[in-house]
Amino acid sequence: MALIAFSLAFVEGMQRNAVRPSRNSSRYIQYGYAVTRSINLRQIEALKAVIENGTISRAAEILHVSQPNMSKLIAHLEADIELQLFERQKGKLKPTDHAMRLYDEIGRIFAGVRQVENAVEAIRRQExxxxxxxxxxxxxxxxxxxxxxxxxxxxxxxxxxxxxxxxxxxxxxxxxxxxxxxxxxxxxxxxxxxxxxxxxCPLVCIMPLGHHLVEKQVIEPSDLHAAQFVAFPSDTFLGRKIAGVFDSYKVRPKIVTVADNVPTVCQFVAGGLGLALVHPAALDGLEHRLAIRRFEPEVSYxxxxxxxxxxxxxxxxxxxxxxxxxxxxxxxxxxxx
Missing domain, CATH: 3.40.190.10 (Periplasmic binding protein-like II)
Incomplete structure (x- = not known):
């Protein structure tokens, strides 16, 4: 985005003109904060891309940089702020709590940047x-x-x-x-x-085309016992509501994956991973990729x-x-x- 590119150039210009200590310096104060080195916008973009895409290689593609350069951006960011942002587990990167706290703040910043860009566009067009x-x-x-x-x-x-x-x-x-x-x-x-x-309105049960429960017109909790199920996180309103129904009827679906938004859940189900309970308003355009059945007892959302x-x-x-x-x-x- 144009504004982000401008911000990056501005930050990097400031850093080129600033007196910078070596990495062996213990601490120094810049703009009132004690850090080893100031971070730059490119490092923030790299952190955001890796968390959202899960791998260094995919994040590198998104930002149009090489994989080694992406790895260096993350490594330098961790060194600059003296915090571990990722745990390396079997070749994969798992964000630490520090990384997720930073990601929350980054989300607010980028949302603000988008608002400024939109305001600039509106002024330019004299709407x-x-x-x-x-x-x-x-x-x-x-x-x-x-x-x-x-x-x-x-x-x-x-x-x-x-x-x-x-x-x-x-x-x-x-x-x-x-x-x-x-x-x-x-x-x-x-x-x-x-x-x-x-x-x-009530939630509906969605399932892959060809699933054996397609023969039923109404799905009940007992039908989902031990069945492969795509769930919402347990700390969300919808996740708690669905879990409460299962607890009431003493059924335990086999949770194969958890997703925090309905479109992703629908894609998992369409891909054959299992069943799910969703609001029918989210199914527009997916009718030919999923089987949709009424669920009883009704769970309103x-x-x-x-x-x-x-x-x-x-x-x-x-x-x-x-x-x-x-x-x-x-x-x-x-x-x-």
Whole structure:
């Protein structure tokens, strides 16, 4: 991205002009912090890429650098900050707690950079209005684009930006006025935002085409006992809700993998790894790759439209919210039909 490239050049320019100690120096103070050497933006990008892609080779491809150079970036970053960021296990890199704490901060920084870039683009195009949207991953691939396309069709002078974030970050963005509208999960809450439930309906059971349970029209908990199952993390709202049903019926599926978002879970199931329970709104476009069956007892789940209580773009937000409601109603009708 242009802004990141500019930031990188700026940081590196400062570092070339700065007095830098050797690696044998014990400590020195720069900008009020005690570090061996100052880190640079390229190292931060490398850390982010390795954590998100899992391997040095894939991260190197993403950043268009050689694998040895990527390894050096990570090694130098660990040396510069004097923290171990990865554990080497059987040829693979496992992020340490230190790395994940840094990754959380990096995510906030890059989200802010994207917002600045979007603002620059809006100013350049001299748009009459802008709307910044925060969308959880589950609704980002199908639902949100459907809403935005319709909204822009009737507001042709508008400029919309969309950030895919977790629900808590979306609420933070609304409070900080970095976002105008959010589409979040059921656990998001704050006295500084208005929340409106959307598409409340039962979860469905999805399975690979050709699975032996395809013959059944309704899947019950007992059907999932010892069956290969793709689960959500146990510390998430949906993961806890599904685990609670299994505990109530004393069934123990065979958890083959865990994924923290619905699109990834669906891809695992379509690939033949096992079964899963998901909200049907996430299945748009996957109907020909998965078998979908009703699950009983019903386990309800819903999403929320989220907005600031004192938005300065109330009219635009109202118009967008109305489009969200229309699309949500259409999907709910299809699901019940």
């Amino acid at each position: 009459q209005g802008t709307l910044a949207l925060g969308v959880m991953v589950t609704l980002a691939s199908s639902f949100a684009p459907r809403v935005i396309s319709r909204f822009l069709a009737s507001h042709r002078s508008m400029f919309c930006s969309i950030d895919t974030l977790n629900s808590l970050w979306i609420v933070d963005g609304l409070i900080a006025r970095k976002l105008d509208v959010g589409l979040v999960g059921p656990m998001a809450d704050s006295p500084y935002v208005k929340l409106e439930p959307l598409m409340k 819903y999403f929320q439209l989220c907005r600031s209580v004192d938005s300065k773009k109330a009219n635009l937000v109202d118009a967008f919210a109305e489009e969200v409601r229309r699309v949500a109603a259409e999907i709910s009708t299809t699901i019940r039909g």
